Amino acid sequence: MRYMSRAFAVVVALLLLDVSVVQAQKAQTRKGFWIGFGFGYGSFGVSCDGCNSNREGSMSGYLKMGGTISPHVLLGGETNGWTKSESGATITAGNASFAAYYYPNPSGGAFLRGGFGISNFHGDDGFGTTINETGGGATIGAGYDLRVGTNSSITPVLNWVWGKPHDSFSQNFFQLAVGVTFH
Numbered sequence: 001m002r003y004m005s006r007a008f009a010v011v012v013a014l015l016l017l018d019v020s021v022v023q024a025q026k027a028q029t030r031k032g033f034w035i036g037f038g039f040g041y042g043s044f045g046v047s048c049d050g051c052n053s054n055r056e057g058s059m060s061g062y063l064k065m066g067g068t069i070s071p072h073v074l075l076g077g078e079t080n081g082w083t084k085s086e087s088g089a090t091i092t093a094g095n096a097s098f099a100a101y102y103y104p105n106p107s108g109g110a111f112l113r114g115g116f117g118i119s120n121f122h123g124d125d126g127f128g129t130t131i132n133e134t135g136g137g138a139t140i141g142a143g144y145d146l147r148v149g150t151n152s153s154i155t156p157v158l159n160w161v162w163g164k165p166h167d168s169f170s171q172n173f174f175q176l177a178v179g180v181t182f183h
Contacts, residue, residue, distance in 0.1 A: 038179020042082040048169035058084035071106030088126025109145035119163020137163035
């Protein structure tokens with residue numbers, strides 16, 4: 001959890017400073033269609049009545065695409081996922097969301113994001129017992145598009161993904177990832 005706090009502090013600092021060094025270079029522009037993907041670390045937990053789950057760390061990733069509404073706002077679809085396999089058992093959690101991205105400074109790379117959609121939980125104990133539940137979900141996050149080409153950016157993100165795939169439990173995972181975005 002200490003790493004997540006540090007990562008969050010770094011993302012907030014980038015949002016506040018909006019990295020003036022990058023602004024001294026060619027200003028960022030966003031027009032038309034965009035697509036991106038990334039991979040990283042995720043910390044997963046479950047909450048339910050009468051249970052207490054420890055957080056589990058494993059790999060995580062995302063895929064996003066959409067269109068530009070204005071220099072400040074992008075809209076699109078996004079999937080965020082987390083998975084872990086151990087001793088033949090596998091847990092997979094994910095969300096598919098309609099997401100909005102807000103860039104406070106249109107010529108900068110810092111953004112905030114949020115979305116609502118569908119959450120899924122899939123568990124397989126390796127002995128033939130599986131659980132597959134789907135319900136509502138939401139996600140929030142922040143990141144930075146570090147322009148490395150005319151139409152491409154390296155994009156570090158910090159996201160929180162929440163879902164209630166069943167009436168009896170909810171799930172969430174923090175996601176710290178680095179990806180590529182094509183504008």
